[in-house]
Amino acid sequence: MMRLELILIVLLFGTGYSVVSHFNTSNELMITENAYLNWLQRMGSLNHSVFNEAKNKITPCKKIKVHKNPRFGDYTTVQKAINSIPIVNDCRVVISVSAGxxxxxxxxxxxxxxxxxxxAGARKTIIQWDDTADKKGPNGQPLGTYASATFAVNAPYFIAKHITFKNKAPPPPSGALGKQAVALRISADTAAFIDCKFIGAxxxxYDHKGRHYFKNCYIQGSVDFIFGxxxxxxxxxxxxxKTKSYGALTAQKRESMLEExxxxxxxxxxxxxxALYLGRAWGSxxxxxxxxxYMDKIITPRGWYDWGDxxxxxxxxxxxxxxSGPGANFGGRVSWSRELTQQEAKPFISLSFIDGHEWLMNL
Known part of the structure; x- marks a missing residue:
């Protein structure tokens, strides 16, 4: 494939506008800019998504109370409350979890x-476990990152409010292998987390797959602590x-120009x-x-890391x-990152980015 054709495809799907400067003629530049503007217009519309239309159900058909004292609740553990729900569930079930x-x-x-x-509040209601990727599972094999999660969601239209998800595994030393320790894994579409905390290292x-919304949340970690x-x-x-050496905030794994x-x-x-990178390029x-x-001074001036590729x-x-903030200065950033214009930023700064007009209303 010719170099120009390859770069035009890349630009069409919003993967790298900064390479425009490599073109040699004004005609090529105009074609490239038009391709990129077409992508921006599509992403800024309400119909850009490749996902099916999302139709949420907000009004509850059942409420369940979890309390450590059996006299004050229906169940004493969250797992027992979940087990009481039909395995194929088609209406909103609200599980209220008391402090503890x-x-x-x-x-x-x-x-x-x-x-x-x-x-009962993120400081009051905490769900915690301490698995790591290298811990042996029931089959005698290491769990891996995916199965290390304290709380894992595989079903759509999940909502969590006012609760903490925590992995209590101790922070690993720099360079340690197999110490990934997930607090929460979300592997389903249309999930919302409001006023929640996610604590780990x-x-x-693990923001694995699907459309997700996190609002007023606290997320703590060291390396790749938001990834997927x-x-x-x-x-x-x-x-x-929370690290004494280098860390990374994100590791986003988009592997194809076709992925939304x-x-x-x-x-x-x-x-x-x-010292924190804003992100590492886990995916190509x-x-x-x-x-x-707001970015504190902990942000490394380069900002981003290419994963060694x-x-x-x-x-x-x-x-x-x-x-804003002392870590937001764009002057020292890697040349392949961008300080976005208003038009370039538009697709990313509203609920339309995740089709929220379909499934986030009345939460």
Whole structure:
């Protein structure tokens, strides 16, 4: 394939506008700009998604109370409450979890849709476990990152509010292998997390796949602590690094120019310790944008890391838009990241990025 054809395809799907400067003629430049503007217009519309239309169910058909004292609730553990729901569920079930620390490892099956989990406050209601990727599972083999999650969701239309998901595994030393320890894994479409906390170290929040919305959440970790291939909007979230050395906030795994995935951080705050990359290019077409976000001095001037693969610098889409704070200075950033214009940022800074007009109303 000719170089120009390859780059035009890349640009059409929003993966790397910065390579325009490599073209030699004004005609090529005009064609490329038009392709990119067409993509921006499509992404800015309400009909850009390749997902099926999402039709949420908000009004509950059943409410379940979890309390450590059996006299005050229907169940004493979250897992027992989930087990009481029909395996194929088609109406909204609200599980109210009273204050307390629940030492449980939980997984919601793919057919158990429309579950809401509501705590008494993120500081009061905590679900925690301590598995790591190198821990042996029931079959004697290492669990791996995927199965290390304290709380795993495989069903669509999940909602969590006012609750903490925690992996208590101790922070690993720098360079340690097999110490990924997921607090929550979301592997389903149309999930929302409001006023929640996600606490861990390496690989805290596995934003695996599907459209997700995180609002007013606190997310803490060290290396790649928000990672996966989701299409997700993080709004008004506090992202806190906890490391004594280098760390990375995101590792987005978009592997193809055809994938409608990426992470967008809107009106967030980044603080903590150590030296932090905004993101590492886990996928060859990794896509991450920070807009109107405060960045503390912990952000390394270069901002982004190519995962040791120079080819990814031509295909990733890493950008900032009107960010603030001592770590937001774009002057030292890698040349293959972008300071976005208003038009370039538009697709990433509203609910339309995740088709939220379809499934996030009345939460």
């Amino acid at each position: 620390t629940y030492r449980e490892k939980i997984e919601i099956p793919a057919t158990m849709a429309y579950i809401s989990l509501e705590g 390496q690989d805290t929040l 291939d989701g299409l997700s909007l993080y709004e008004n979230c506090h992202l806190r690094a 995935t990426g992470f967008s951080f809107l009106n967030c705050k980044i603080t903590g310790s150590g 077409f990794s896509r991450v944008v920070f807009a109107y976000t 120079k080819n990814r610098e031509m295909t990733v889409f890493f950008g900032q838009f009107k960010c």
